[in-house]
Every structure is written in C-alpha cells, then in structure tokens.
Amino acid sequence: MLSKSEDSNFIDMVYNFDWSSTPLGSMDAWDPVLKNATNLCLKTEFPTCLFIDPSNRIMLYNKAFASILKSIHPALGKRFKDIWPERYDNYIGLDINRVTTTGKGIYFSDRPTKLQRDGYDEEVYLSSTFSPLFKTDGTICAFWCLTQETTQNVLNTRRLKLLQEFGHLTSTLRNNEDIPYTLIYFVKHKLNTGSESLIAHLMATTFDSDDKEKRNIPDYLPESLETIDLAKDANKSYDTYIELKRSATTHSFLKCDSWPIYLVFKEGRNLKVLLND
Helix, strand or coil: CCCHHHHHHHHHHHHCCCHHHCCCCCHHHCCHHHHHHHHHHHHCCCCEEEEECCCCCEEEECHHHHHHHHHHCCCCCCEHHHHCHHHHHHHHHHHHHHHHHHCCCEEEEEEEEEEECCCCEEEEEEEEEEEEEECCCCCEEEEEEEEEECHHHHHHHHHHHHHHHHCCCHHHHCCCCCCCCCEEEEEEEEEECCEEEEEEEEEEECCECCCCCCECCCCCCCECCCEEEHHHHCCCCCCCEEEEEECCEEEEEECCCECCHHHHHHHCCCCCECCCC
16 A cells, blocks of 8 residues: 555545536545545555446546556546547447446456557557446446556567577568567678688568568668678778657667668677668
C-alpha cells in the first residue's frame, strides 16, 4: 500500500475533480460502497481502475494505472469508450457485458491488443481482471479492473525463443514480426596473390522467398549486394550523419548508399542507418 504522503498529489487531484460535471454527480452523494472502493483504489500500489456506472462506465483510477494510459492520462471522469474506442469495442465493452450478465469476475493473462497511447499503434500485452462492485441493494454500481502490462515479458520470452531457433533455422527470419529487416552477411577470408582480403557474402534475409531463389528487398533500404569486397569498400567515406530526435532522445543516423559493413567490421561498433524513406 502507498502512503498518502507518497501519492498525495494524485489522490488530491482525484478528490478535487469536479465529478458533478459528469453523470455521476458530486462525490459526496455517492453510495458508501463506491466511496470505499475509491479510497482503496487510490491507495493501492497495483494499477487499478474503476469503471463507474454500468451505462456510462466512467473512469476513476490510481497513479499506477496512469502509467498504462501514458499520454491519454488524464482521463478522469471520461467514458472509457470515448478515450479508447478501439479497445472498448474489441475487449472492454464485451468483458463488462459478460461480468454484468453473470455477476462474476473474469481474468485474462497476457492478452494481446493494439493500442494508441503516444500517437502510434503499439503491440501491447495485458493481464487483467474485471470484477463487479455491488451496492448494498445488490445492484452493480461499478467494475473493478486490475491490470498489469506484461508486454516486455512476453516480447522477451518470444525473442529468446527466436534466438534459440535462429541457431538452427535461418528460415525463422522470414515473415517474423520481431525482426522485420534483417540481412546476414558472412565475411570470408580469401587469399589473393599473397595478400588477404575480406569478402562478405549475403547468406540470408527476411526478404527471401520460400524456395530461396528470389529476394524482394525494399527500395528504401541501402543497396544490398550479394557479394561485397570489403577491401574496395574501405575506400568509401562515411562522414554524413543526421541527427534525429526520437521521443526524448536524439540519435545519430548514418546516411549511406550501401550497407557500411566495412565500417562496422573495422570499428566493431553498432550503427544506426538512415533509410531512404
């Protein structure tokens, strides 16, 4: 449980919210069961949301739940279907209807969904429980929703499995949502007239056809040659970098016509490459 001093600003914001501007009316007139549920919701550390009023499903949530909403916060006093219509139509609305009909809670583990929280579609996984909240007269006045975002756990598990399979089957590259753009070059040492040169051969890509006879590499990627003589590639100049801001971080991208394999090979570091599109 969080102490009020740790979470006082958020709690004050909820209690000072003008609930009379919503169909719920002033908080002073709420049923005691709902008042107690609100107090518990705000003081628990677990991400918790109340959907109040079965017909409107108006949101009241704690600080931990705000991290799931991201840029959609603040959404206090708003109907869930108005702030997340895609999630309401496909999941929440149906879940709450089921709870209303049966009067019993339900639980989902690692349920996949696509959300727009920061202006773009995200692949998100959530473990959630929905439970009815009954007034003293036996009618439902709200729905408990305890939610934990498990996206990173699911993706890490999936990617670990991918890495295990990758050691055996290069076919896992094709049509894989975790590695959409991959080209694997194998660098082979070749002796030429007493001197050693490095030849890079393109071995596999995410764009290989099933019969491995054709590759459909997008035009917006740098030139992807089947064979690259790195001795000749060493003469290229890689000095054009573009600074681009992503969220709160600025990254440096290398602008180049072909994949800078020699640069990576020579300096042994990672590079971010600017695509043509």
